[in-house]
Amino acid sequence: MAPSALQPPTRLSPAAALALSQQAPAILRSSTSIAYPPPLNKLLSGSENSEKWLQYENLIMSCLRTGDDQAAHACLRRLIVRFGDDNERVQALRGLVKEAEARNNGALEEVLKEYNQILSGNDTNIPIAKRRIALLRSMGRLSDATSALVQLLDFSPTDAEAWSELSDIYVSQGMYSQAIYAMEEVLVLAPNAWNIHARLGELQYMAATAPGVASGSYQQYMAEAIKRFSRSIELCDDYLRGYYGLKLVTKRLLIEGALAAKQTEGSEFTLPDTNTIERLNELATAKLSEIVRRSLSHDRGWRGYSEGDIAVARDLLGEDESQVTR
Structure with missing residues (x-):
């Protein structure tokens, strides 16, 4: 079965992402080439279809994974026309495209400067703040990424995604007690999420089997x-x-x-x-x-x-x- 453009792209295998990106030209042709900005969209484009815009977002990420920058830009242009260049989600997607096209650290530093500039004007832009954190981590600046995540969580303490990312960063540094604490915060927000319970179990097991763990801590x-x-x-x-x-x-x-x-x-x-x-x-x-x-x-x-x-x-x-x- 061919993957759907409505599926979360992060859950797609490389083969599925490739198959989806290959559908991009057909999906773009099948929809209107004109995306009217509001309020004209209601008058000229008929009823709104939120699935179409979700399709474009998911296609951008799948196309970037498979190197189809042209299709990614085509999807991004339609989102920009529809929602505006200042829309926070659009800004984050545009930044993601620039990150994917960066060929060296210098180019990534330029993207980081753009993120910093956007946040200097609006420090509550959550999508850009998260893209900045992801970029810092990909550049190996774990300390800066951790500090940025802590600041984000001070502002938005109920962001389960941010807590999960913070836990993952701590794991990558072997800081298991801190990783467990962060994942427990995720569990507070989603107490019936079986995958979070299992992830917390994995962190406990990793902490137990880490070198130099005390006998009492091992049992705990x-x-x-x-x-x-x-x-x-x-x-x-x-x-x-x-x-x-x-x-x-x-x-x-x-x-x-x-x-x-x-x-x-x-x-x-x-x-x-x-x-x-x-x-x-x-x-x-x-x-x-x-x-x-x-x-x-x-x-x-x-x-x-x-x-x-x-x-x-x-x-x-x-x-x-x-x-x-x-």
């Missing part, structure tokens, strides 16, 4: 990882990443015999007993096996998993010495 992180992965699969019964993380954590605990380690009395982070860990491991193994088997068999309703996720799940299952009962 592993106990929290189990809770987070368990909650993720409670919220989404077929969530591969949640079952993968649960199996990874329980398998490590069983192999290393960490359950026998002395735990702090009265600690809220006490690990489950050995029997519970074994049962959780068996549950995760059985469910992962089912997901892998049905996905590889292309069963209806089991085709939404990526090939990469299925491959790593299959590798993890293959590490078990005992044969998995299917």
Whole structure:
């Protein structure tokens, strides 16, 4: 099935992004070549179609990924005519196009100057602020990107995307406790997001297995990882990443015999007993096996998993010495 221009482009595989960008000429031809600015658009263009403008935004990003700058500019021009050159989202998309076309750090510095100039006139321009942060990070200026994110969150503390980005930056620097704190803020804003629970479990596991972690901290992180992965699969019964993380954590605990380690009395982070860990491991193994088997068999309703996720799940299952009962 051909990808839709209404799909979030960040979720598309490289092959899907290429297929979508190849649709750009046909999509541009099928829609009117004139985009009237308001209020003329209501008089001359008929009823507004928000999906068309979303199509153009998504096409810009897919075309930039595949090097079709001409089609990206064509989509951008229509958005500029419709919404105006001063529209914040349009400004961010224009900046994104310039970033993609930059051939050296000097060109990127010029784009950064433009972002700084826009923000000097309007420091509440969130789309530009986020593009500036993304550009700083891509240029390796992690300290500046972190400071800019903290400033953004001071202004907009309920921005889950910004908290998630801050967490990711901390992870890239091995600052796991800070990354966990930032991801917990995301969870406050989206308490039933199973992917966020699983991501937090991954961060806890990474912190637990980092070099030099203390025994008490190890148990605390592993106990929290189990809770987070368990909650993720409670919220989404077929969530591969949640079952993968649960199996990874329980398998490590069983192999290393960490359950026998002395735990702090009265600690809220006490690990489950050995029997519970074994049962959780068996549950995760059985469910992962089912997901892998049905996905590889292309069963209806089991085709939404990526090939990469299925491959790593299959590798993890293959590490078990005992044969998995299917």
